[in-house]
Amino acid sequence: MPATNNASPVNRILAAANSVILGKSNQTRLALCCLLARGHLLIEDLPGVGKTTLAHTLARLLGLQFARIQFTSDMLPADILGVSIFDRERSSFRFLPGPVFSQVLLADEINRATPKTQSALLEAMEEGQVTTEGETRPLPEPFFVIATQNPSNQIGTFPLPESQLDRFLLRLDLGYPDRDAERALLESGGSREQLPALPACLGDGEFAPLQRQAAAVYASPALLDYLQLLIEASRREQRFVHGLSPRAALSLLAAARAWAFTDGRQMVLPEDVQAVLPAVARHRLRLISGSHADAEDIAALIRSVPLP
Amino acid sequence: MRLRQRPPIDQGAVPWLLAVALATASPHAENLPPWLSLLFAAALLWRAWLWRQRRPLPPRWGLALLVLGALAGIAWHYRSLLGRDSGVAMLVLFMALKPLEMNTRRDALVVVMLGFFLLLTHYFYSQSIPTGIWLLASCTLLTAALIRLHGGAQPLADIVRQAGLLLLQALPFMLILYLLFPRVSGPLWGLPQDAHAGRSGLSSEMAPGSISSLILSGAIAFRSQFAGEMPERADLYWRGPVLDSYDGLTWRSSAQQTGRPRSAPAIESKGAQYSYTSIIEAHNQRWLLALDLATSLPAGATQAPTLEVLAREPVRTRSRFSFTSSVDYHVSRVEAAAILQQALTLPEALNPRARALADRWRSRPPARIADAVLSMFRNEDFHYTLQPPLLGVNAIDDFLFGTRRGFCEHYASAFVFLMRAAGVPARVVAGYQGGEVNPVDGYLIVRQSDAHAWAEVWLAGEGWVRYDPTAAVAPSRIEHGIVAALPEGEPLPGIVGLDVDWLRQLRYRWEAANNAWNQWVLGYNPQRQREILSRFGIPNADWQSMSASLAILCGVALLLVTVWTLPRRRRADPAQRAWNRYCTALARRGVTRAAWEGPLDFARRVAVERPHLAALTSEAARCYAGLRYGQGNSEQLLVLQECVHRLPARWRKNA
Numbered sequence: 001m002p003a004t005n006n007a008s009p010v011n012r013i014l015a016a017a018n019s020v021i022l023g024k025s026n027q028t029r030l031a032l033c034c035l036l037a038r039g040h041l042l043i044e045d046l047p048g049v050g051k052t053t054l055a056h057t058l059a060r061l062l063g064l065q066f067a068r069i070q071f072t073s074d075m076l077p078a079d080i081l082g083v084s085i086f087d088r089e090r091s092s093f094r095f096l097p098g099p100v101f102s103q104v105l106l107a108d109e110i111n112r113a114t115p116k117t118q119s120a121l122l123e124a125m126e127e128g129q130v131t132t133e134g135e136t137r138p139l140p141e142p143f144f145v146i147a148t149q150n151p152s153n154q155i156g157t158f159p160l161p162e163s164q165l166d167r168f169l170l171r172l173d174l175g176y177p178d179r180d181a182e183r184a185l186l187e188s189g190g191s192r193e194q195l196p197a198l199p200a201c202l203g204d205g206e207f208a209p210l211q212r213q214a215a216a217v218y219a220s221p222a223l224l225d226y227l228q229l230l231i232e233a234s235r236r237e238q239r240f241v242h243g244l245s246p247r248a249a250l251s252l253l254a255a256a257r258a259w260a261f262t263d264g265r266q267m268v269l270p271e272d273v274q275a276v277l278p279a280v281a282r283h284r285l286r287l288i289s290g291s292h293a294d295a296e297d298i299a300a301l302i303r304s305v306p307l308p
Numbered sequence: 309m310r311l312r313q314r315p316p317i318d319q320g321a322v323p324w325l326l327a328v329a330l331a332t333a334s335p336h337a338e339n340l341p342p343w344l345s346l347l348f349a350a351a352l353l354w355r356a357w358l359w360r361q362r363r364p365l366p367p368r369w370g371l372a373l374l375v376l377g378a379l380a381g382i383a384w385h386y387r388s389l390l391g392r393d394s395g396v397a398m399l400v401l402f403m404a405l406k407p408l409e410m411n412t413r414r415d416a417l418v419v420v421m422l423g424f425f426l427l428l429t430h431y432f433y434s435q436s437i438p439t440g441i442w443l444l445a446s447c448t449l450l451t452a453a454l455i456r457l458h459g460g461a462q463p464l465a466d467i468v469r470q471a472g473l474l475l476l477q478a479l480p481f482m483l484i485l486y487l488l489f490p491r492v493s494g495p496l497w498g499l500p501q502d503a504h505a506g507r508s509g510l511s512s513e514m515a516p517g518s519i520s521s522l523i524l525s526g527a528i529a530f531r532s533q534f535a536g537e538m539p540e541r542a543d544l545y546w547r548g549p550v551l552d553s554y555d556g557l558t559w560r561s562s563a564q565q566t567g568r569p570r571s572a573p574a575i576e577s578k579g580a581q582y583s584y585t586s587i588i589e590a591h592n593q594r595w596l597l598a599l600d601l602a603t604s605l606p607a608g609a610t611q612a613p614t615l616e617v618l619a620r621e622p623v624r625t626r627s628r629f630s631f632t633s634s635v636d637y638h639v640s641r642v643e644a645a646a647i648l649q650q651a652l653t654l655p656e657a658l659n660p661r662a663r664a665l666a667d668r669w670r671s672r673p674p675a676r677i678a679d680a681v682l683s684m685f686r687n688e689d690f691h692y693t694l695q696p697p698l699l700g701v702n703a704i705d706d707f708l709f710g711t712r713r714g715f716c717e718h719y720a721s722a723f724v725f726l727m728r729a730a731g732v733p734a735r736v737v738a739g740y741q742g743g744e745v746n747p748v749d750g751y752l753i754v755r756q757s758d759a760h761a762w763a764e765v766w767l768a769g770e771g772w773v774r775y776d777p778t779a780a781v782a783p784s785r786i787e788h789g790i791v792a793a794l795p796e797g798e799p800l801p802g803i804v805g806l807d808v809d810w811l812r813q814l815r816y817r818w819e820a821a822n823n824a825w826n827q828w829v830l831g832y833n834p835q836r837q838r839e840i841l842s843r844f845g846i847p848n849a850d851w852q853s854m855s856a857s858l859a860i861l862c863g864v865a866l867l868l869v870t871v872w873t874l875p876r877r878r879r880a881d882p883a884q885r886a887w888n889r890y891c892t893a894l895a896r897r898g899v900t901r902a903a904w905e906g907p908l909d910f911a912r913r914v915a916v917e918r919p920h921l922a923a924l925t926s927e928a929a930r931c932y933a934g935l936r937y938g939q940g941n942s943e944q945l946l947v948l949q950e951c952v953h954r955l956p957a958r959w960r961k962n963a
Contacts, residue, residue, distance in 0.1 A: 220937045236461055238320055267938035271906035289362070304460040306903030 009210065010262050013061050013201045020057045020198065021050055023181025027172050030279050031058055031146075033258035035207075036214040039169020039251065040125050040145040042110075042283065047150060049174045052108060055146040056195050059104035062207050063200035065140065067102035071113040073156065077120035081130050095137070100124050103140050107147040111157040121145065122164050142207060162286070169251050170276070171283040214261040219253060219268045225308045226270050227253060230277070233305045234285060239297065241286045252280045274302050315413045320461050322359045322410070324453040325419045326352055329407055331446040332423040333400045339433055340397055341385045347378060351404040371409055375401070396429050416457050423450050437825050448475055480865040488841075488858040490851040491834045509591030510548045510738050514559040514761060516703070519717045519738070520694050523790065525756040528589060529740055530597055531823060532752045535583040541742055542786050543635040545600040545762065545774065546754060548739035549593075550614035552647075556655040557703065559721060559736050561614075573615060574641065574771075577603055577634030585630045587826065594618045597739060597754075599633035600774065606630050613647060614735070615639065615772070626826060641771040643733075651733035651766060659704040659725065666729030674732040674767050678775050681726050685719060685780040688712070692782035692793055716785075719777035720761040733766040737774075742789050748820035757790055883935035886948045890928050893955050894921075907933045924951055924958050 010032070017028045031054060034041040043051045052068075059066035069080060082098035099105065100121070107121060124130050125145050129138045147168070150157060165171070177185060202210075219227075227249065235243025244252070253268075255276040260268045278298045285293040329352060337345045358365060378401050379389070386394035403426055406419050427443050427450070452471035456462070459470075509529065511518065530546075551559035581603060588597060596609055598617040605611060606629040608620050617631070669677045684690075689712055696714040699706040704725045707718055720736050727734035741760035743752040762776040779786045785793035828836075841849040846857065891901045891910075899917055901910045911929035915922035928951035931944040 218938060220939075223937050233461075238461070267934070269906050269908060269933050269937050270904075271909050274904075274906065274909075303902070303904050307906065 009202060009206070010264075014262070016061050016198070016201055017054075017057050020195070021054050022184050023177045024050070024054070024174060027174055028054065028058075029259075029262055030170055030172055030276065031055075033255055033262055033276065034170040034279075035062070035142075035144055036211055036258040036261060037169060037251075037254040038142070038211060038215075039254065040147070040167060042147050042149060042165070042168040042171040043174065044149045044151060044171060044283075045173045045175065049176065051148040051174060052106065053195070054174070055104070055106040055148070057198065058146070059106070060195060060198040061201045062104070063202045063204060064103035064142070064144075064207065066104045066106070067099040068106040068108060069099050070108045071110050071117070073112055073114060073158075075113050075117050077117055078132075080117065080121055081124070081132050084133055095132075095135075097137070100130060101137075101139060103142055103144065105143070105145050107145055109150060110147040111149045111159055113158065115158055115161075118158065118160065118164065121147075122167055125167055142211070165283045166245070166247060168283065170255060170279040172279055210261075214258045215254070217257040217260050217268055218266055219257065222308060223268050223270065223273070224253075226305070227256075227273055229305050229308060230273065230301070233301060234281065237301060237304070239287055240293065241288060244281060244284055248280065248284050252277065255280050270307055277302060317410055317413050317416045318457070318460065319359065319362075321416060321453070321456050322407075323356075324449075324456045325407060325410065325416055326356055326359075328420060328423045328446075328450055328453045329403050331442075331449050332426040333403045335430055335439070335442060336396060336400050336426075336433075339393065340400060341381075343381065344378070344385075344397055344400060348400060348404040351408060355407045355410075365411060366408055368409065371405060375405060378405075392432055396432065399426050399429060413457065420450055420453055420457070423453075435830050437822060440825075444475075448472055451475060477869055480868070481862060484858065484861045484865060486832075487837070488854055488861065490854045491832075491837050509589075509593065509756070510595075510759060512549045512551075512561040512593070514551050514717055514721070514736065514738055515557060516699065516717070519759050519761060520696075520715060522756045522759040523694060523715075527756050528819070529591070529754050529756050529758070530586050530588040532584045532586045532599075532743070532754070533750065534752070535585075537580065537582065538745075538752065539582055539599070539635045541788075544742050544752075545737075545760075545776075546597045546740040546743075547600045547602075547616050547737060548595050548597055550612075550616055550735055550737050550764075551761075552614065552650050552735040554654060554721075554725070556658045556701070562650055573611060573613070573639055575601060575603055575634070576638045576641075577601075577636065578638070579634060579636035581632050581634055583630070583632045585628060587626060587628050587823070587831075588623055590623055590625050590627075592622050592624060594620075594622050596623070596629055596631075598631045600635065600739075601637050601639055602631050602633050604632040613644065626830065628831070639771045640766075641769065643766060643771070648733045648766060651735050652728050652731070654725065654728050659702045659729075661702075661705045662708055662722070662725060663729045665708070666726045669726075669730045674727075674730075674765065677727065677730050677732055678723075678765055681723055682775065682777060682780040685723075685777055690719075690781050691795070692778070692785065693795060716761045716778040719781060720763050723763045723775065723777040727763070727765055735764050737762055737764055741776075741786065744789070746816045746820055746823075748816045749823055751820070751823055753819060883932055883940065883945055883948060886945070886952050887928070887932040887936075890925075890932075890948075890952045890955060893952070894918075894925070897959060907936075920961075921955075921958060924954060927951055 013032060014025070014029055017032070018025050021028055031041055031043075035058065041055075043054065045051060056066065056068075069075075078098070080098050080100050082096050082101065084093040084095045086092075087094045110118060110121070113121075124139060125143075128141075128143060129136055131137075149160070176182075231244050231249050231252075234240060237243070252273065256268050256272040259272040259276050260266075263272070265272075278295055281298055281301075282293050282295070285297070287293055287297065333348060337348075340348075357363075379398070382394055382397045382401065383389050386397065388394055389398065399422070403419070403422055406415065406422060410416055410419060423446070427446055430439055430443060448468070448471050451474055452467045455467050455470050455474075459467070510522070549561045551561050553560045553562040582599065584599070586597065596606070596617040596619055598605075601615060602611065602617050605617055609617050609629070610620075612618050619627075619629075666677075669680055672680070691713045692715055693713050694715055696718060697711045699711065704722050707714060707722055708726075724734045724736050738759075738761045740754045740758045741762070742758050743754040745752050760778070762774060762778065764772045764774055766772050776786060782793040837854075838849055841847075841854070841857075846853055849857075887907070894914065895901070897918075899914055905913075907929035911922075911926045914925040918925075928948055931940075931948040931951070934940040934944050935948065
């Protein structure tokens with residue numbers, strides 16, 4: 001399999017990201033895949049494990065314009081979308097765009113906002129445009145939301161409803177760093193301050209071609225057979241309340257393509273599907289017991305489906 | 309800790325395993341103590357509830373206590389932990405409790421294997437057609453449970469179809485083994501002592517009520533097939549034990565005391581000879597129930613001094629015997645003094661009124677005395693009923709002058725008592741009278757409900773002559789059977805009293821099917837095996853030629869199954885086939901690709917577990933991935949096939 005020239009920018013991005021976020025190469029790669037597949041990313045974990053750093057780093061490395069909203073419970077939709085103010089000099093209203101008008105939007109602790117505010121953001125994610133005061137304004141291209149969320153059993157949160165979770169292509173959790181990574185972190189004293197100085201790996205307009213190449217990775221009939229078997233197995237499995245939706249199937253394919261692309265391949269393999277399946281499926285599958293599927297459930301699902 | 313790392317059981321398979329436990333153990337309920345059946349049901353319900361509620365299983369120490377307690381119960385109930393019944397009880401106990409510690413897949417497999425084993429034990433108790441059908445269904449269920457355990461969740465119909473298909477593929481082998489496996493006569497291994505307990509049939513004693521309880525059973529005692537003509541129904545007296553010793557309550561057989569070797573009894577038959585073959589159900593006694601009076605005996609049988617035909621061993625399994633009998637005969641015109649003396653003995657000081665009555669007849673010729681008794685039964689107020697009133701110490705007096713209600717054992721007993729009291733040698737004969745021809749297969753069926761007792765009187769110059777006092781009271785008992793003889797409203801076993809026509813037809817068909825099953829499936833002994841083999845051109849087959857034909861036929865069957873399944877395999881494309889071969893070759897060398905494992909992941913694993921195969925496997929995996937998931941080319945296929953060929957050499961070099 002000849003390595004493509006496009007593999008190198010991807011590898012550069014990953015190498016740079018891994019030098020900032022220590023010991024999380026799999027999560028970093030999944031996050032990059034999510035952006036390559038034009039999806040939005042949800043990172044869910046405890047405070048202080050590096051959610052914000054990951055989002056910020058990716059935005060910097062991809063050379064994209066970055067904005068950040070810290071969600072609180074008293075935040076209103078206008079705080080995100082922007083407001084019109086009266087310009088005395090011109091005697092007319094002038095629209096002041098909110099933080100949503102950026103290429104990478106880091107929505108920190110999205111589950112602290114009220115459902116009304118959440119849905120304003122989610123609508124923008126879905127439509128790629130914002131409608132306020134009867135006027136529709138397009139969002140910049142590309143537009144990503146990287147939302148972070150504390151586990152919803154913490155006090156004072158509004159958990160995202162199922163239908164809105166589905167808008168996120170992937171969901172990650174970071175987990176504690178391993179011993180060595182934590183030691184390195186302690187020795188370097190944290191890298192948050194160096195972030196603004198991080199050099200971008202891609203120039204302006206270089207990311208869109210990468211996205212197009214990722215979407216063009218070949219998925220053979222045999223691979224689609226396998227993917228369908230997995231989806232069907234999720235619908236038949238009695239532990240889950242319901243199976244994966246067709247939209248989830250599309251997301252799975254897109255994410256698997258991006259994963260294959262980051263591996264420098266021009267075809268999707270079952271391994272790619274298996275690698276992204278936990279991130280695609282865990283927030284979409286709910287167990288009979290009420291909680292979301294955990295990694296072991298997804299592994300069992302994978303093990304129950306032989307390759308065709 | 310290692311135990312916990314075993315793969316956990318797929319929760320979806322739990323109902324299958326509970327069904328397995330239920331199907332394989334439940335028919336034993338009729339042989340088990342009720343508390344064990346209850347324990348079994350409770351354990352299964354508990355496990356089902358735990359499964360539904362998704363609760364953890366009970367702790368191990370609790371189960372251990374339960375096992376010890378139940379084992380003590382079994383030991384106490386059977387007085388032993390050895391033997392057939394207690395062994396089966398223990399297996400059922402294990403089957404009840406194993407699901408309660410079913411955490412891992414290994415536990416589930418134990419349940420399935422226990423189920424297969426438990427299936428076999430049913431043959432200790434029953435080998436009938438329903439048992440066979442039930443066990444076949446259970447076997448399918450067990451196979452389906454195995455498929456569910458290994459294959460994951462699939463639609464129910466798919467699993468059952470697959471299990472049925474597997475069993476169907478085993479069918480030719482089953483038939484070949486059944487027909488050709490060299491058979492030994494008798495059971496292959498010794499059955500424990502209690503294996504033959506609880507068979508019903510005539511006993512060597514006749515106490516009040518012993519025959520009436522037998523009459524209420526519709527079970528088959530034996531079947532007979534006549535070679536030619538059949539005697540009249542009224543002549544069908546099947547001789548069982550001769551009861552010639554009376555203690556005032558019970559008639560017993562004294563054959564043990566008088567049974568010494570002597571020459572065959574002098575039989576002069578006058579009329580036609582009837583040849584017939586009987587298939588006698590196991591009854592645990594030696595007598596063979598020949599038609600009165602047998603003139604030629606099956607091999608190994610002897611005729612006792614009191615004329616009943618005895619086998620060498622008690623009849624412990626259903627067996628075939630061939631006889632010739634004559635129904636018109638004189639026997640023992642000259643009789644041994646000891647036998648005549650035994651036929652006159654009566655207990656002292658009992659039944660004074662009957663003795664007084666007999667004393668009045670003493671002067672008459674013996675045949676006239678018998679006629680007098682019969683005419684008393686016929687003309688006075690005697691009734692035939694299966695529900696006689698209870699009798700006191702002077703049972704014969706109470707019956708003759710008091711209750712006057714009874715059935716064959718009362719009449720035979722009173723008749724013989726009067727004859728002996730009047731000085732005429734007489735004895736009671738127990739056996740069966742009559743029978744019913746099954747129009748479907750022509751066999752005469754004799755049931756326990758045909759059990760009967762009659763009398764024999766020794767007349768000088770004529771020998772032993774049969775008198776049936778019951779016939780004097782209820783002639784229809786002899787001519788038409790027990791149903792016709794009983795008064796309205798007396799209870800009878802449903803199977804005997806059937807008078808709905810289609811039901812009767814159904815019963816005939818069912819019994820004919822059972823008969824064929826008994827003869828061709830259960831009765832397939834070494835002799836039948838030799839017959840069948842000589843029909844296929846192997847005369848006088850010994851075990852060597854049988855084993856040879858067994859091997860040849862199994863080989864042919866295997867070939868046929870292979871030919872049948874081969875086309876399915878061919879459908880895989882060449883890349884898939886080459887990769888499968890590569891993986892199979894690796895599996896033989898200890899690295900097995902999981903069914904869900906992708907090629908590159910597998911290659912990475914091989915690189916860790918078998919480093920010297922890393923390069924080869926990685927190349928094969930890359931080529932296969934390109935062929936199957938990319939737009940592969942013929943060059944990759946060649947490389948992949950080359951890898952398959954190079955694997956053995958590469959392996960040897962580093963082994």
